[in-house]
Amino acid sequence: MEIEKINILITDDHQMVIDGLKMMLDGDVYQVISEANNGQEAIDLIQTQPEQYHLLLTDISMPLLSGTELCKMVKSQFPHIQVLVLSMYNNAQAVKEAVLAEADGYILKNSGRTELLQALHRITNGGTYFSQDIVPIIYGQYQKQKVKDEKLNVLSPREREILSLIVKEFTSEEIAEKLFISKKTVDNHRQNLFVKCNCKSTVGLVKYALANGLE
Amino acid sequence: MEIEKINILITDDHQMVIDGLKMMLDGDVYQVISEANNGQEAIDLIQTQPEQYHLLLTDISMPLLSGTELCKMVKSQFPHIQVLVLSMYNNAQAVKEAVLAEADGYILKNSGRTELLQALHRITNGGTYFSQDIVPIIYGQYQKQKVKDEKLNVLSPREREILSLIVKEFTSEEIAEKLFISKKTVDNHRQNLFVKCNCKSTVGLVKYALANGLE
DNA sequence: TAGACTATGGGTATTTATACCTATTAAAAT
DNA sequence: ATTTTAATAGGTATAAATACCCATAGTCTA
Missing domain, CATH: 1.10.10.10 (Winged helix-like DNA-binding domain superfamily/Winged helix DNA-binding domain)
Structure with missing residues (x-):
């Protein structure tokens, strides 16, 4: 019985992060078949051969085209591709945008390899995964934003x-x-x-x- | 002839970065023998068995004790340990502080595995290594800081x-x-x-x- | 429909800020 | 030893802001 691996496209403007992720992921289950350093490169790659990609692993803050914008485009044009957002920053605004962009998951880079694999597992089985860490962050930021909005309103x-x-x-x-x-x-x-x-x-x-x- | 590996201590508050680096480095030449999530943990580890560590690979911004503070302490108490600072941010202030803390090298995380290995090679041979990327950054930031200082003065x-x-x-x-x-x-x-x-x-x-x- | 809020404008008076001018003293720089 | 600068203070005048008062027309809401 032949096992089909899950093909991953990694997008991050930090080459070291890409290199690290590749070494963590490549194995029997996953294979990183392409990489891009910004959203524009990623969307170009996907548009060339959309069917070969199963999952997109992307950073948020990148030049040319951000991770959230990339996610929106992918989800509208190629809904078969799952998207896991991988962010360095505890930025609730970013999380909010990612959710609105219909990302399947959002984890912080300070989570370890274990959590990354867990997230991938959940997502590739049709589920979603959001780091526990981001819940209080979102909550805190929402409160802040609320106060600010109220003040302006x-x-x-x-x-x-x-x-x-x-x-x-x-x-x-x-x-x-x-x-x-x-x-x-x-x-x-x-x-x-x-x-x-x-x-x-x-x-x-x-x-x-x-x-x-x-x- | 027995080859002695270079023992590395990695300090980073992002577990994923540590995991990635370990997979990139572990091999015939280097081995990551310990890891810490902040400067305090790192200095505790080093103080327990200072002689076993040859090289410290550290992030800058971390809770409890920053990478630059850690670097200063290591260089004053255990000068035999080489220090390579690995920063995510294009922050010239951070670079300046790292230099003043006598770091042996400073590279950005958007450099790839190749540059990391090159930096390690240079440093373990008694040299220093600073990313080419940071030169214009330092210059630019110095200019900014200069203007600001002048304005206040x-x-x-x-x-x-x-x-x-x-x-x-x-x-x-x-x-x-x-x-x-x-x-x-x-x-x-x-x-x-x-x-x-x-x-x-x-x-x-x-x-x-x-x-x-x-x- | 009555009440609340917004945007509008007027009157009057006082306080505050701004624009000029000049001048002295001490300290710092040349 | 001379010049410059900072810090001080005064005079005079106008412009601007602030503090109250008042009123009206429109919109929205309870």
Whole structure:
């Protein structure tokens, strides 16, 4: 009885990671048949011979085309290919994006060879695998993001617009001209911003805006 | 003739990296005899049996004790152990610190197995090895750091003090009271700060201060 | 439909900041 | 020994911001 190996494409911009993974994976069950250093290379390889690939093992942060973008493309065009995302960073935003990109699994690089093999096993059997480590990370980050979003959402669109112009060093009069409204209106918005941002001067507004990443 | 292998201690908080490196290195020339997930573990291992280790392969950013701190300790207490720093990040500050910590080599993890073996060969023969990639990085970062330092240094200590209080939302009058000087003096400093910071209002000063990390 | 919020604008008054000017003293650099 | 710079302070004037008050029209929601 002939056993068909599972063909893997590894995508990572760190050659050393690829080399390490290859040595960990190549064996009776898996074989790494191609490698790429960024998402673009990977999608090019897949498009040439889509059927020969069973599984994509990819990093997230890569030049040209990120791992999440790559995952989206693969899942929409070649749904038969399973995708395991392998990330170095404890970045919840990345995890979230990977999930939205329909990755079959997400593990951190600080997991060992054992967990990697376990993840591959689960995924190649039609399941999913997400590192236990990332659960509290996602939770923590969601909380943070929530607070941040809430902070930004208490400001009305007009208030955000005006705050943005204040940060750009325009005076109330200049802002009024730009927005075709009265200087008084701008000043009233300033007052409201003080209350909402819980500060007492323009200096506080600027710090608030920068801290919350207002463009 | 019996050949003595070179005994290696790997320190990295990413177990997967350790596993990969072990598979790449173990052979006739090298053998990985111990591994640690942070600098503290590594130094504990070395202190137990210092003589058995020939080479330390370490990551930089790790919990408890960083790779550079570890390197410093090893080089001062056990100078017979060669140290190769293996970093994921293109961080010039890290490279600089590693050099100051007397590391024998520094390579990036995006170099492949070939370069790793080349580095090890050079180092175990009494030489040093630094990735070609890091040269422009160091240069670039030095330039950046230089610009930043210059920016902060054009401000006098008193100006920095006043700027710091401005950012804390104090008015000129309040700052004057705090520093036991006249409000006029504070206002004059403000004027000078505008010129030096190349901006036209307090908003600009706040942005300048935050951008340059003034406490 | 009543209440809340947003965006708009006005009045008035005070406080704060900004833009110029000048000047003295001490310390540091040339 | 002279020049420069930092830090100090004052004068005068205008521009800007801040703190209150008020009102209206539209939208959205309970």
